[in-house]
Amino acid sequence: MRQERSTRWAAYGRYGLVVLVTLAPVQNGAASAGGHYNAFRSAVAVACGLALLWRRGPWWLAPVVTTAAAGVWGWPMLPLLLLALFDLAAVRRVRAAVACSAAALAGNAVLHPTVSLWSTQQYGSTLFLLLAVVGGLWMGSRRRLVEALHAQVEHLRTERDLREQAARMEERSAIAAEMHDVLAHRLSLIALHTGVLATRKDALPDAVVERLALLRTASTDALTDLRDVLGALRTDAPPATDRPAPVLRDVEEMIGQARAAGQAVDPTVVGSPEQAPAAHRLAVYRLVQEALTNARKHAADVPVRVRIDYGPPATLIEVTNPPGAHLRGAPAVASGFGLIGLRERVEALGGHLDAGPGGAGAWRLAARIPHPVTEQNGPLT
Template sequence: MNSSKIQAGVVALGRGATVTFFAAVAALNGAQQISDGRYAIPIGASAVACAVVLLVPRLRWPVAPIVVTAVTAWWGWIGTLLLALVLYDLAVARRTRAAIVCVAAALGANLAGYPPARLWGHQGYVTALFLWAFAYVVGMWIGSRRRLVRALAADVEHLRVEAQLREEAARVAERSRIAAEMHDVLAHRLSLIALHTGVLATRSDTLPAPVAERLVLLRGASTEALADLRDVLGVLRAPGAAPNAAGVVPAPVPGDVQQLVDDARAASQPVAITMHGRPEDAPTTHRLAVYRIAQEALTNARKHADGTLVTMTVDYRSPATLVEVTNPAGRPGKAAAVGSGYGLVGLRERVSALGGHLHAGPAGAGSWRLAARIPHPAGTQENGRPA
């Protein structure tokens, strides 16, 4: 059972106890004070009728105001407390006109009601008006608070859904970027295969017949694969990466992390980098991921810890590509408020797609750490040996 159901149950229980108490006071004390017990049955029946219409949710509007107002108009003090509950409900529901009509009808008709129960004697109407006004003010406050809570809950839900949509959009954008990069890389590799097989096919007269046939088959297969790849994923390429005159998409150059660091240093951002292995030791997808991770880490450091030393470690060697970037806490930079805040979502999506995992969070002493481990595919070699 969730908290909302528990809260609703507590409210219903409290309302039931209050209505029962007011009805009991009206039935017992009212009959004794007003008619010395002579009209105990009709007074008790009136109190029970008021309690029923106040407790049944479907009867609270418009039955409850009519019944309780009529009882108050005839029996006076017996219905005063119960009418206060009606005015409370009307105030919560923002039915001001109905509340005014109930009060006016009760006081006006009470002049012709049961004489011993009239509110107009001994300034009883002043007390009744004060009680009703108090109940109405409390109802207005409770109603406003409930509406505010509902509005805040709706805003929180809206923000939650919006955050989910933005996070999903960041994931989709990163997947599209990965697909575009893979399209360009594969298109480049396939075009090289087609080019070299074509060159060899021109010298088929010097090659054995089976080899020449296989070269023709390989060239045709690579050309068809290149065309299929361009049809399926070509729309994902970044604008401006159009095929060249030979119809070949130029391969994207995997981001040079060292060049990225040099650019950051040129912009007065202190960076210390340690690199193990060669970028060629890792697959192209890993090099692209490392570049994006380093780029995001340096950008975040400029935003949230401007001027602090960024320490970066990159290891391209098998069995996994490792990258770790840390920076101590510092003062926010000028661009701290710029950005969507979903860069890490895209990085996590990219690293997960490669079978790795990404860590981003505090690293103690107020510092921040961004690290990733991306395992190499089976069969990857290091220094000429199987991994």
């Protein structure tokens, strides 16, 4: 929008400049014709101005018309020729600009107009022609530089959008892989136990045996469907070394490892992890891990407060830390793609994530993930 506005104002300025440099030879031609504005010179000056304003015409039209006018009448038509030369140099037509300058000077040398380009000052007109060409070259280079910078900014913006989209897709794939492992483990346990019970069908009623067979079949089919739906989202590339395996790891163990590495962590845990669904526990692990990693990078010398509430009715995570000694008074830095993936994970579970300055230069990461309605009646196992 800003570029379009500046381009529009530049076009308005050019129109005004063309009108001004056209009025001067028109007035001069009228004065030479005894005050009559319908003189031939005035008509030629108007034609030159219209040629300069007609941007969709052939590129050679304005230079040829203004060169002929300056070659016949000299200095009164020189401003129109300078504009034409400026336009030629701006689009890298330097040879054409030099040829037009030479033609106008040669025309004055042959025709000897009243105010010749050679008569006012020695080499004066040549200097003006040279300045017009140099100014056009500079303006053309500047315009191309600005266009290149705008294109680069747009490319960087597009690249960042693609990287954010890739981060979201990567996080979705990680969620699918984790839930595949967790759910496959639980479904395999159900199939195993039902199979063990089915081997003792002599001691069980026929209705129970039939139900056990149906349950075993259903769990086996569920494992197959889960492998088809979620297993297809796995990537063939090996997992990154800084990402934990997709299992239900203990957050307290991770905090203990951070403390052993010299990081000051003050945890507060409300409730038991078993009260939250497996997807929530995986999200808690990822959130705390990302928050502690960021704190080690940007504020390794300050304590980190970690609060986890497993609910119900919602799983709450809050991690805060004051600014580091080397960052006090510095502006907050925009978050990277790790937080984009975490936000995608939390939103996929129906929650929301807030990450940013928390006052007095501190950094705060907070997430709320509501429990499913069907899981609010009792603890989960």
